[in-house]
Amino acid sequence: MTTARKYPPQRTTLLAALFEGGLRIEQRNANAILYARTFLSGKPLGNSTGEITIGAAKTAATKWRLDLLAQQRLGIAIHGETFEVAARAFLTDQDHIKAVSDGQRNNHHSKWRLLQPHLTGIRLTAIDLSWLEQLRNRRSRDLNRSGAAISSSTLKKDFIVIRLVLRHALERTKTLASVPTFPSFAERKWKIHARPRRFLTAAEYAVLQQTALTRINNPAITDRQRSTRQVLFWFMELCVGGCLRVDEARSLRFRDCVLSTVMVGTTARAVLLMKVLGKHSLNGDDREEAFGLAGAVSAFTALPKRRPQAQADDLLFPSLHRRQFRELLEAAQLRVTATGDTRNMKSLRSTGICL
Numbered sequence: 001m002t003t004a005r006k007y008p009p010q011r012t013t014l015l016a017a018l019f020e021g022g023l024r025i026e027q028r029n030a031n032a033i034l035y036a037r038t039f040l041s042g043k044p045l046g047n048s049t050g051e052i053t054i055g056a057a058k059t060a061a062t063k064w065r066l067d068l069l070a071q072q073r074l075g076i077a078i079h080g081e082t083f084e085v086a087a088r089a090f091l092t093d094q095d096h097i098k099a100v101s102d103g104q105r106n107n108h109h110s111k112w113r114l115l116q117p118h119l120t121g122i123r124l125t126a127i128d129l130s131w132l133e134q135l136r137n138r139r140s141r142d143l144n145r146s147g148a149a150i151s152s153s154t155l156k157k158d159f160i161v162i163r164l165v166l167r168h169a170l171e172r173t174k175t176l177a178s179v180p181t182f183p184s185f186a187e188r189k190w191k192i193h194a195r196p197r198r199f200l201t202a203a204e205y206a207v208l209q210q211t212a213l214t215r216i217n218n219p220a221i222t223d224r225q226r227s228t229r230q231v232l233f234w235f236m237e238l239c240v241g242g243c244l245r246v247d248e249a250r251s252l253r254f255r256d257c258v259l260s261t262v263m264v265g266t267t268a269r270a271v272l273l274m275k276v277l278g279k280h281s282l283n284g285d286d287r288e289e290a291f292g293l294a295g296a297v298s299a300f301t302a303l304p305k306r307r308p309q310a311q312a313d314d315l316l317f318p319s320l321h322r323r324q325f326r327e328l329l330e331a332a333q334l335r336v337t338a339t340g341d342t343r344n345m346k347s348l349r350s351t352g353i354c355l
Helices: 054-073 083-097 102-119 129-139 152-171 202-216 223-242 246-251 295-306 322-331 347-354
Strands: 012-018 023-028 035-040 043-048 257-264 267-276 288-292
Touching (some): 012 054, 023 054, 035 054, 043 054, 043 102, 083 102, 083 152, 102 129, 129 152, 202 322, 223 246, 223 267, 223 288, 223 322, 223 347, 246 267, 267 295, 288 295
Antiparallel strands (some): 012 023, 023 035, 035 043
């Protein structure tokens, strides 16, 4: 049985009232984007203004209310299911049927939390090509966690989730008649430029290895710090030697790894055979075959000696030392590339492939 995800309770603050209280400007859960609410035909209606200042929000909210009144006079229905309701239904359904991996569903929930300020109160029938283009313009002014502008690639991922919600409303709940056309990302302004993961060259990886070993052998650190740095070194070697994703290496148990040999010509070469939990696992439990060479073999050979009491079902790496790996990259002066891009643990798999 899947436990439904709980969202924090909504706190609403009234900022302004227009039309003798018939139109309200509100702030919800301290979101920067302000919200408009009105009451027409005996039912409440809400809409995101897309603005962060009260003056601009009043202008946007007034236009929205006048548009609703105009639609009423033309006999157009102004009430219908909101995107927020449709999104909750989609996420709940996905958590129940588990058609995609846990990681993908977590991404959907995270993306909805980011998009919620822009889509709260928006009716499904109000979403068309023009509205989506306006949303793209608004989202492009947002900043990511690094303080940089949202990329076109991120915007396209926004629209992927929005399209999934609309298709769920069309095909599952039957609350939408058709899915609108979505904006193109072929135009020069919105074109998505390929940005491959920044890997380490053979020379750079050799520097990283030497820096890691120097830090491990530093006599000034505690035994706990030394142990952490040693395990991090083995994790690094396993990811590169096996070309593993971070989560694949993290999924490995002692029972999933077997040392063996393969013949390369007339030479026997040590190899580590592995069963990893890949991101494309159908039910979150099916494992895929992988193998590791060089550092991956030596890393697994050393791990049982460090943890002689480990059981077959114990993880090789109970913890991920992301911060420590970032410190290692910085110590080796390899954290930032010549083009200003940054490396992290995900760079290890790309490094293994390129080596």
